[in-house]
Amino acid sequence: MFALLYDITHVNEEIKKLRFPLGCRSDWHPVPQVQILSDGLTSWLSETGSLTARLQQHCKRFVVQVIGQEEVPADKHEIQVLGNDNNGFIIREVLLWCDDQPWVYARTVIPKTTITNLGQEIEHLGDRPLGAFLFNTEGMTRGVIEVAEFQPGSALFSFAQAISPLPIANIWGRRSVFKISNNALLVQEVFLPAAQAYR
Numbered sequence: 028m029f030a031l032l033y034d035i036t037h038v039n040e041e042i043k044k045l046r047f048p049l050g051c052r053s054d055w056h057p058v059p060q061v062q063i064l065s066d067g068l069t070s071w072l073s074e075t076g077s078l079t080a081r082l083q084q085h086c087k088r089f090v091v092q093v094i095g096q097e098e099v100p101a102d103k104h105e106i107q108v109l110g111n112d113n114n115g116f117i118i119r120e121v122l123l124w125c126d127d128q129p130w131v132y133a134r135t136v137i138p139k140t141t142i143t144n145l146g147q148e149i150e151h152l153g154d155r156p157l158g159a160f161l162f163n164t165e166g167m168t169r170g171v172i173e174v175a176e177f178q179p180g181s182a183l184f185s186f187a188q189a190i191s192p193l194p195i196a197n198i199w200g201r202r203s204v205f206k207i208s209n210n211a212l213l214v215q216e217v218f219l220p221a222a223q224a225y226r
């Protein structure tokens with residue numbers, strides 16, 4: 028299959044239209060409770076290793092494009108998972124590109140207390156992948172992986188279709204809480220229509 032080259036200018040225009048933060052509100056459920064369409068998709072959704080590392084195995088050019096990283100309120104469902112932090116939260120939203128195609132939208136919610144306790148590296152990643160930090164940090168643990176569907180009509184599906192106009196009925200995401208010495212952060216990753224997860 029020929030690689031569909033994306034017009035990065037068009038994608039950047041769509042990102043500009045997007046009011047950061049986009050968010051990824053949905054109904055999240057542990058993997059075993061969800062009827063997922065294909066083994067391939069289930070394999071990607073339930074990947075317990077670094078998604079960055081797995082993506083890099085599938086492409087020559089892996090790029091992290093930061094949509095935004097700011098101190099803004101976390102969503103209710105995220106606070107339910109992480110617990111509240113009176114110091115606030117840093118929200119990081121990125122696109123992960125594989126060979127010039129946007130494969131993943133990721134939203135990470137980092138309590139300010141986590142940043143205080145872990146140090147500034149996690150706050151100053153820039154376009155370095157978060158996974159390179161997490162999976163190379165001693166004492167990192169990962170909680171249960173939950174999955175969710177994003178259907179037409181949701182903001183995330185509309186954004187995904189705008190940057191990747193491929194025929195697809197819905198898109199799927201996963202989330203889990205990472206902890207380093209009991210300092211938590213929530214990582215949410217949604218596979219975009221171009222991702223190999225749907226092939």
Ligand SMILES: C=C(O[C@@H]1C=C(C(=O)O)C=C[C@H]1O)C(=O)O
Pocket residue numbers: 076077078079080091119120121123131133134135155156157158159161214215216
């Ligand atoms: C958690 C990981 O980091 C990836 C990179 C991210 C980033 O740079 O913001 C966010 C989510 C992940 O897809 C991973 O590689 O598993």
